Amino acid sequence: KPISELDATAAANEAASLRPKLNQWRRDYYDEDAPNVEDAVYDREYARLVALEQAFPAIVTPDSPTQLVGGTVKAGFTKVQHPIPMLSLGDVFSQAELQEFDDRLRQNVDEPFDYNCELKIDGLALSLRYENGKLVQGSTRGNGSIGEDITKNIMTIESIPHQLSRPLTVEVRGECYMPKAAFAALNERREAAGESVFANPRNAAAGSLRQLDPKVTAERQLSTFMYNVADYEPLKARTQSDMLTEFDDLGFAINPDFKVAHSMADVFSYIDHYQNERPDLAYGIDGIVIKANPLPLQRDLGATVKVPRWAIAFKFPPDEQPTLLEDVEWTV
């Protein structure tokens, strides 16, 4: 009914029925990173509550989502356009398919080249923009072209430098993840507090990054491994492996387990090694990524609609049953 036809009691009753729904939807959206309702529905119901409370200020309650820190709950984060899109990755599921990727690629490239092998960290892709060496913006990958501005949240992540060792203007991309031990401890805390637990470290990282309140992000022990750049220009590196080393020099966290492969035999032994090593890693991985090592070759080969011709992910079978809390090595 139009607000003008309501009296204070009717308005208070309607508002009282809206609040728990909106609060639950918000928790699902921001904590679980698993929205249970379309943004449009959330926005419509939220707008109705705001209108009711504006028409009848006496019905406002402290737990109303309209009363949250920093004024009204924003229906979402500010959107960010990625000037250079964040690509997806093609994937293969067997060494035979990987060999086909290599055969196909070498048909189009006459000079020999190495691959750089990297662990495929199971987290959330993000992009960090620096101007003259100063961190100015952090954003999620989103759909590759439009992401969310999470600058305030990523400022709380220790492994993300606020100032680079050189005054570069560069946009660096990587993965934000939650280490397995931090994930287990967080779920233990949430379980003890009667809150819902996260299904896996990737959801926990996503939910922790997309918190409206940066103070919550700060206590979630997130970390990063950076692995790509929007534009190679500002860097000295001429290969993927040198770029990772240069990222380290600049102050970024990179995954140390990368390895240059001079043959597919090298790639296969890297895969076998980390397929065995996987349970002992401090963080989740869902495969490995192999990339043509020469950066000029990456540039020349470019990408198809959304995936680079010069890189492919080899996916492991889905993780075995998640580690039961009792089995986790507790780090005090």
Ligand SMILES: CC(C)(C)c1nc(N2CCN(c3ncccn3)CC2)c2cc(C(N)=O)c(N)nc2n1
């Ligand atoms: C720069 C390229 C495109 C080759 C690239 N893309 C990646 N990803 C793309 C797909 N991504 C994605 N995410 C969500 C939805 C669709 N695609 C998530 C990142 C990489 C991810 C990792 C990693 N996880 O450790 C890595 N070492 N290297 C990557 N390299």
